[in-house]
Amino acid sequence: MKAVQLKDIRKSYGQNPEVLKGINAAIEPGEFFVLVGPSGCGKSTMLRIIAGLEEVSEGELIIGSETANRLRPNERDLSMVFQNYALFPHLTVEQNIMFGLHVKKIAKSEQIKRCKEAAEMLGISDYLMRKPKELSGGQRQRVALARAIVTHAPICLMDEPLSNLDAKLRARMRSEIRQIQRKLGITMIYVTHDQTEAMTMADRMMILNHGEVQQVGKPLDIYNNPQNTFVASFIGSPPMNLTAAHVNKGKLQIANKWNIKVDGYQDGEVIIGVRPEAILPANEGLPAADVKVANVEVLGTETLVSFELEGNKQWIAKWPGQWSAEIGEILQVSVDHNKIELFDAVTGERLEKTHSKKVLEVVL
């Protein structure tokens, strides 16, 4: 169980602009740490730097208690699971799992013992003599996991390990990986572009965009308090509704539909964010406004209602249960004012709540 520390890590290739622009993070021992962001945000580069597959351009990488910038990958005491699993096609599952253990000077009998344990843990004991191409995607994934487990390395790196699986299997592997990590107590650094994976698996997560850290924290803290509009729109599904609005003499005006009294904000343009579940059907005593339904998706346990706000701008509301609404129908909806987030219109940074907000009136 080792800690990993990143101190102002920068990475650039030749004259090109930096891929990583000064990353700082401290990953605790035994933590499940997720790096998440859209493609091209630098998360894989970050992971590969930790693995030693890429060199650091600037900054310091500390693994355990020593500087690891120049250590070879195998000197870093870690294991890695690749997106395409990186199984050797000419070796059997068993040989794949034990691949490279001899370098660590582990006796043959111990190798076999570890292989058996890992195979059992992952339920692939029956396939040990098969070649990778005779396995399904999920089984290959398990072999790749087993190969990481048998090294008994205190740190495990995973690069989008579930992205080649279908949705159902992905959900199952999420919980399996999480359970294994808890059982072995290893430090896990996990890269994904899928915010659901990040939300459900992480102890803590780091959101990256354009090579910069957007926010680090526990999934729920990030969900509830996104630092900026990028995080707000990236985390959560469907994403947070974001709309330009303006503050005028202590009143927040949203699309000529709602006026909300706010304190402690300067007059001017802002961006407001409302989670879909913070938009409510108008029956809870809150002032409501009329909106026109644009689309309805009934998902069984919940219903997603898109409605027109102004112009082409649409918002999505998420309501529990099954709602039947016609397209074009006028509905009355309210906004839970306690859950509105305000962001700077220029920088997109979160504006701190200093005072309470109140729904004052509804302009029709």
Place this chain on the structure above:
Amino acid sequence: MSLPQAQQETQSFVKQRWLGNSRRFASLLEGLLYLLPSILLFTVFLFYPLMKTLYLSFFYSDAQGVPLSFAGFDHFVQLFSSSSFMTSMKATLLFVLYTVPPGIILALALALLANEKLRGIGFFRTIFSSTMGMSVAASSVIWMFMYNPAIGIANRFLTWAGLSEIQWLLDPGWALISVSIATIWMNTGFTFMILLGGLQNIDSQLYESAKIAGVSRFYSLRKITLPMLSPTLFFVITVSMINAFQTFGQIDILTKGGPMETTNVIVYAIYKDAFINYNVGSASAQAVLLFFGILIVTLIQFKLGERKVHYQ
């Protein structure tokens, strides 16, 4: 942070940087180690002799090829004023002309035929590529017999068809053509195989969409097959031309450069000058010309190819 500690960290950082540099150096050494066998052989048996050829072409040498005195451009001047060399140049260029375009057209026709999805097509593909397994020596011997004026099949066929017989390899007007026909046959296997591979690499969906559009087979040949095949054709043309310039075996067996030097192509001329007439200087000068000839052909090919070839 206390001072000694900071110092220690700086030291460790310096050490690591040094480690990084030395690692890069080690990587260079390791890379070169893997390349060493090839580099060594290329140096000894390709680069060095190429330089040596260039060097020898400027010297008068003895029969063993030991340079005796500086000759300047004498060998080149002599070559360009000798009718024998001019004949050789003409023979080489004609040989390229006689073998490359017809050879490629033949192989392309066969490849198009063999690209049809028919029962038993594998058999035909194997037959068409069979000459790739035929050595130049064996093929030449067979063709020599076929060209035999008295008992060979060639003249028997002409007689049967009511035409007059030809002294294939002995007639100065026919010898180069005869050798060219034999050569085309020998090269068809390889050319066919590469072209067929190129055809099979073309996405079949392109043809399917052409079929849905209802265009004729000839139209899709012209508008889909040939453009998509152009990288392969380009490769095949380059290789065939280079091969034609390097022809030796069939000449040595079929005609020995005769009759009246009409088939004395450049490599055969080099061979004769160097190993029969022991005129190493002249042979080297011709080798230099061959080198530049091929260089120019390749460069022209690439220049043209850049513009004409459609890469997928």
Place this chain on the structure above:
Amino acid sequence: MSWGQKLFTYALLLIAAAIMFFPIIYAFLISFMQGGEVLQGNLWPEEFTLANYINAFEKVPLLTYLFNSLIVSFLIMLGQVIFSSLAAFAFVFIPFKGRNVLFFIFISTMMIPWEATMVPNFQTVQMLGWLNSYTGLTVPFFAMAFGTFLLRQQFKTIPKELYEASQVAGISNFRFFRSVVMPVSKTSLVTLGMYCFLTAWNMYLWPLLVTNDEQVRTVQIGLKQMQSQEISTEWGVVMAGVVMVILPTLLLLFLGQKRLQEGLTKGALK
């Protein structure tokens, strides 16, 4: 395709096949004829006789030649495959400064006609005392730009992650080369090997220059020798020799035509 089109295509295929394969069939037929028949210009032997083959083996040391060719081709094949794969491995998996320049130099060697270097090469081999030896026949050909190029294409298709997984596991480069790259690329190696064997077996000019001793002479040169000795009289014997020369390579080609075609196209086109 309609029935008519099919029939037409088959007819064309058959005619083309008959013409293309005729010289080979012809050689086979002549090799089974008796001397008199050959001189009459017959096409089909009245009686299939093995006399020419017995004759061929008695008149020239054909067996020795075949054996020499086998050894020489095998050595060249081995050398080319090993040297090419080592070089290709470095070009794909070991990053170092100047790698691209070096690769360009490798590729450009394909443009140097071997014949332009044969005089100094002959002198070198002579100086090394390699005339009339397997060494002289084989070693100059071990380095092969085309093979390096072909294998580089193949090695590039190996997922980079396999290499990275090996690095994380701490496997040395050479071990990765030996126990992952080579086995994974078996098909390409076999294809290249076949190609090398074919070309080596069919080599003509170089063996002609560096051998004048029957003990190491290859079968191609043996064929030339037969042909120039027996020319006017015993064509049947010469053809028997031809058949012995082409049989191994034809068999190799028939067995591996498809694979060879796929392998060579891949190398030529990307």
